[in-house]
Amino acid sequence: MIALTLDEIARAAGGVLVTRGVASPDLVIDGAVHTDSRDVRAGDVFVAKPGEFTDGHLFAPTALEQGAALLIVERELDLEVPQIVVDDAVVALGEFAREVVARVRAGGRLRIVGVTGSNGKTTTKNLLRAVLERVGPTIAPRASFNNEVGAPLTMLELTHETEFLVAEMGASGVGEIARLVRLARPDVGIVLKVGLAHAGEFGGIEQTVRAKTEMVTDLLETDVAVLNADDPRVVPMQAETAARVVWFGLGHDADVRAVDIRAHARGTDFVLELRSGERREVHFQVLGEHHVMNALATTAAALELGVGLADIVSALESVTLAERWRMQLLGGRDDITVINDAYNASPDSMSAALKTLAQIKRPGSRTIAVLGEMSELGELSGEEHDRIGLLIVRLGISQLVVVGEGARRLHITAINEGSWDGESAYVESADEAFDLVKDSIGAGDTILVKSSNSAGLRHLGDRLGEWFA
Known part of the structure; x- marks a missing residue:
């Protein structure tokens, strides 16, 4: 995390600073931010988030024992450590992340890529990380840190040296992606696919489409929307965004497409073809022909961020596993x-x-x-x-x-x-x-x-x- 004083963190999180007499408001904090007390190390921040089955406040003493320098809590605890008392720990976490993103972005180096879709988010996030970290310091989520808690935690890993943030944005209802986009508006927003995953939670496929569209509705004219040209539920999103649209897919209308696809037991080979006519053979080691679409989305986004095609192909070929437990x-x-x-x-x-x-x-x-x-x-x-x-x-x-x-x-x-x-x-x-x-x-x-x-x-x-x- 970037270095901030206790007072700056309190104002960002919208809370009241209680120093407990052990620190001054100008104490600088630059440790990591966690919601799991087991991950806390000396100098870190622990957010006591109420959960579905337990309450993070119960684990604050453990976080303190492990070296937490600051607690973000919904009620003041009888612990000798600075605390920021907020109304809602999850909302405060998001606002804290928004401030950190804004400060890093003000430095002029940071570019943000947002990824959503019913399938393929995690694979695409990992492919983007493999590509982008070849050209600059890159932050991307661990595991599936893509919700109202995980996404801000990833954003809070930013430093002033970070050049790329890959923000995986998942949702189980309308409005959730829009909320994440407001924390860190992407320069490049990717919509992979709209399918039936979580359709029961959304309340039907129409609501799923509405939710995924939130990735691109707030993009500016200077931004880029990377959309799946082969998905009839994604294609209409071009009318909902002011951003320039770049298409990926298997059809002739795509700006970035794959032809001559050959699946085998150790991955998929294909020819990557750009609208400019440039072509490259790709020996993609991630198992499953369906992951080719994730590679195409990654390529389209990386090209827009200025990464050369040779570097993109080399990075794609270096990835052997999408994620543990995924093919x-x-x-x-x-x-x-x-x-x-x-x-x-x-x-x-x-x-x-x-x-x-x-x-x-x-x-x-x-x-x-x-x-x-x-x-x-x-x-x-x-x-x-x-x-x-x-x-x-x-x-x-x-x-x-x-x-x-x-x-x-x-x-x-x-x-x-x-x-x-x-x-x-x-x-x-x-x-x-x-x-x-x-x-x-x-x-x-x-x-x-x-x-x-x-x-x-x-x-x-x-x-x-x-x-x-």
């Missing part, structure tokens, strides 16, 4: 491959992962899909699980293992398709799935483990990967 290749014994893609799941990402599984099948071997629930789909849940069940059969996946009551409809639909006899199995737990899979796998087989985060199958994927290592 992560494990296993290896007897040529058995485990693909752990169980960090999250939507109908779009589930379809893409299953198609990848079918594409990379080795001749004479089997494909096994171990699937859990796709959560947060609301009233669309039933029909979308049905659609995935039908897709599995039509792709010719050798074995389906469905885990948990929330995904049971996948199993029923696959059986009802009528073309299988015993190729679909239903189990209640990850332990049952592990026993079933480990005892039935043969040399050369490929296993996909995929579910929403709430289903917890990412740990099953790790376990299978270790078993077949």
Whole structure:
């Protein structure tokens, strides 16, 4: 974090400074900012955020023991450490981040890239970091720090030397992306895709479109909106922004596009083609043809930020994993491959992962899909699980293992398709799935483990990967 006095932080956060007699208002703080007391180190700031299941104020003593120099709290605590008392710790965190962004931006070096979309945000964020850090100091979120808490925490990592901030902006409702954009308005705003992920929380696909559009509505004429030319829900966003639009996609109308795409078990090769006619062969090591679109969005944004095409391609080719638990290749014994893609799941990402599984099948071997629930789909849940069940059969996946009551409809639909006899199995737990899979796998087989985060199958994927290592 940039160096600020206690008084400056209090004014930024909109709170009242209580020094407790242990510091003066002009004490300078330049440590990191945390909402998890376990991460606090000497000189850091701890924000005592009330949570769904517990209260951050309960962990303030631990933060102090670990060296916290300042607490941001919603009530004064009986602890001998400076405290800033605010009405709402999450709102205060955002306002604190807004001030830090404004001060760093005033230095003239900082450029901000915002990324949103129903799928691909984290992968694109990581690709952008790999590209941009080659040309200047870059800050990007850890894990999926993309909400009203995680995004400000990332912004607060800025220093006066930072040249690029990659801000992943997620949402579960209308207005949330707009709120994040107001904290750090992007110079380049990316909308990857609008799909059914979290549609239940949004209240339908129309509300999802409205929410994702917030990424570009406040952009200025001097800014750039990077939009998916292949998504009919994204294309109309060009009418909602004053920014110059740059298109990415697979069609001829895209400014940045991919042709001659060739998927294989260790990634995807494609030819990157610009509207100028410039072309480059890309050997992209991130598994899954669907990640090519994330690479195109990254390329379009990086070009607008002045990064050379050679540097972009080199960086893209250096990335081997989108993120842990996202199309992560494990296993290896007897040529058995485990693909752990169980960090999250939507109908779009589930379809893409299953198609990848079918594409990379080795001749004479089997494909096994171990699937859990796709959560947060609301009233669309039933029909979308049905659609995935039908897709599995039509792709010719050798074995389906469905885990948990929330995904049971996948199993029923696959059986009802009528073309299988015993190729679909239903189990209640990850332990049952592990026993079933480990005892039935043969040399050369490929296993996909995929579910929403709430289903917890990412740990099953790790376990299978270790078993077949």
